[in-house]
Amino acid sequence: MRDVLNITKALADGNRLRALMALADGELCVCQIIEMLSLAPSTVSKHLSILHQAGLVEARKEGRWMYYRLVNRTGSKAAREAVAWLRRNLAESRQVVEDTKTLRKIVCIDREELCRKQNRS
Amino acid sequence: MRDVLNITKALADGNRLRALMALADGELCVCQIIEMLSLAPSTVSKHLSILHQAGLVEARKEGRWMYYRLVNRTGSKAAREAVAWLRRNLAESRQVVEDTKTLRKIVCIDREELCRKQNRS
DNA sequence: GATATACTTCGTCATATGGCGAAATATAAA
DNA sequence: TTTATATTTCGCCATATGACGAAGTATATC
Numbered sequence: 632m633r634d635v636l637n638i639t640k641a642l643a644d645g646n647r648l649r650a651l652m653a654l655a656d657g658e659l660c661v662c663q664i665i666e667m668l669s670l671a672p673s674t675v676s677k678h679l680s681i682l683h684q685a686g687l688v689e690a691r692k693e694g695r696w697m698y699y700r701l702v703n704r705t706g707s708k709a710a711r712e713a714v715a716w717l718r719r720n721l722a723e724s725r726q727v728v729e730d731t732k733t734l735r736k737i738v739c740i741d742r743e744e745l746c747r748k749q750n751r752s
Numbered sequence: 753m754r755d756v757l758n759i760t761k762a763l764a765d766g767n768r769l770r771a772l773m774a775l776a777d778g779e780l781c782v783c784q785i786i787e788m789l790s791l792a793p794s795t796v797s798k799h800l801s802i803l804h805q806a807g808l809v810e811a812r813k814e815g816r817w818m819y820y821r822l823v824n825r826t827g828s829k830a831a832r833e834a835v836a837w838l839r840r841n842l843a844e845s846r847q848v849v850e851d852t853k854t855l856r857k858i859v860c861i862d863r864e865e866l867c868r869k870q871n872r873s
Numbered sequence: 874g875a876t877a878t879a880c881t882t883c884g885t886c887a888t889a890t891g892g893c894g895a896a897a898t899a900t901a902a903a
Numbered sequence: 904t905t906t907a908t909a910t911t912t913c914g915c916c917a918t919a920t921g922a923c924g925a926a927g928t929a930t931a932t933c
Contacts, residue, residue: 632766632842632845632846632848634841635769635838635841635842635845636764636766636769639760639763639764639769640764642760642764643757643760643761643763643764644920644921645753645757646921648753648756648757648760660879661879661880661881662879662880665880670921670922670923671922671923671924672880673880673881673882673883673922673923673924673925674921674922674923675880676880676881676882677881677882677922678921680881680882692880692929692930694879694930695878695879695880695929695930695931696879696880697879697881708841709837709841712837712840712841716830716837717756719833720755720756720829720830720833721753721756724753724756725753727753742879743878746878746879746880747878765890765891767891781909782909782910782911783909783910786910791891791892791893792892792893792894793910793911794892794893794894794895794910794911794912794913795891795892795893796910797910797912798891798892798911798912799891801911801912813899813900813910815900815901815909816899816900816901816908816909816910817910818909818910818911863909864908867909867910868908
């Protein structure tokens with residue numbers, strides 16, 4: 632029950648759903664997710680940590696950068712199925728389609744520049 | 753997005769998960785769910801209304817009694833899939849197994865008596 | 874080593890949520 | 904029509920959650 636509840640609680644927030652769907656096309660750096668959600672770095676970090684605790688995303692550190700991606704085979708069945716359910720039922724959401732467009736631009740921006748901008752604001 | 757979020761928020765509470773799983777074997781009267789959860793009638797009613805708003809359960813009124821059941825074919829795809837996911841991943845949960853046992857006793861109690869008891873307390 | 878920087882953790886605040894009991898509603902029974 | 908009763912709605916309170924900025928941590932660069 633606790634595992635399932637961890638998952639459903641993690642999914643019970645719009646910004647976390649957006650973050651998950653953003654990862655559907657492959658891993659992203661935290662600063663890219665920050666940019667897409669237009670939220671404070673600390674807030675996004677917390678969201679990602681909640682998704683990670685629920686087993687919905689995996690994390691990888693590379694130098695100063697932290698990458699997150701959706702769970703794959705290694706994750707729990709419940710988590711993998713939840714992600715699949717999301718992708719089926721959220722792919723055509725207006726918000727998600729819009730986010731996907733925004734992301735296509737964001738991934739073109741140099742990450743150093745992206746982070747510098749976020750530090751300033 | 754709002755539909756999906758309504759579902760995930762509805763699922764983000766342990767007592768609502770228990771209520772949903774209780775309905776896995778067929779419809780139940782509100783007073784039976786109240787008894788199983790050991791919560792105030794008003795609280796349970798609110799939980800059921802949230803599940804109903806999310807499209808996860810259907811309601812049927814028969815005289816003074818109100819019956820709730822899981823969504824069937826008529827429900828949204830997202831809701832039906834969510835219920836199926838729950839049933840797959842929660843059926844063996846300790847809490848749910850225990851609730852199922854309790855329910856077997858509850859459905860034997862005369863409903864009039866059940867409700868009278870709940871009014872007193 | 875010292876500095877810069879990408880991210881996380883912590884403390885705080887405003888709002889959301891879950892719990893209850895009292896009052897309201899709807900239906901059955903007298 | 905009055906009374907009883909099953910459920911819901913409302914108002915209140917305590918706790919949980921999401922947001923932020925400041926401080927902390929870890930890694931790269933000077």
